Amino acid sequence: MRTLVDIPDDQISALAELCERLKRPRAALIREAIGEYLARRSRTRESNAFGLWGTDATDGLTYQRKMRAEW
Numbered sequence: 001m002r003t004l005v006d007i008p009d010d011q012i013s014a015l016a017e018l019c020e021r022l023k024r025p026r027a028a029l030i031r032e033a034i035g036e037y038l039a040r041r042s043r044t045r046e047s048n049a050f051g052l053w054g055t056d057a058t059d060g061l062t063y064q065r066k067m068r069a070e071w
Contacts (some may be wrong), residue, residue, distance in 0.1 A: 007015075019026050 015026060015029065019029060022029070
């Protein structure tokens with residue numbers, strides 16, 4: 001679906017530079033930015049408060065070993 005949005009000139013310039021650097025179309029970056037914004041805004045208060053512990057069902061020791069294995 002197409003939509004019309006007014007974007008300030010400074011943001012258009014910054015977006016153009018980012019598109020050139022990443023070699024990606026402007027529409028793709030805008031879709032990605034909107035998706036990330038919506039995902040961030042749709043989090044529940046509990047997941048914001050508990051961070052990783054709110055989403056990880058493993059026990060503390062298992063989680064600790066997993067994290068240390070990445071070092």
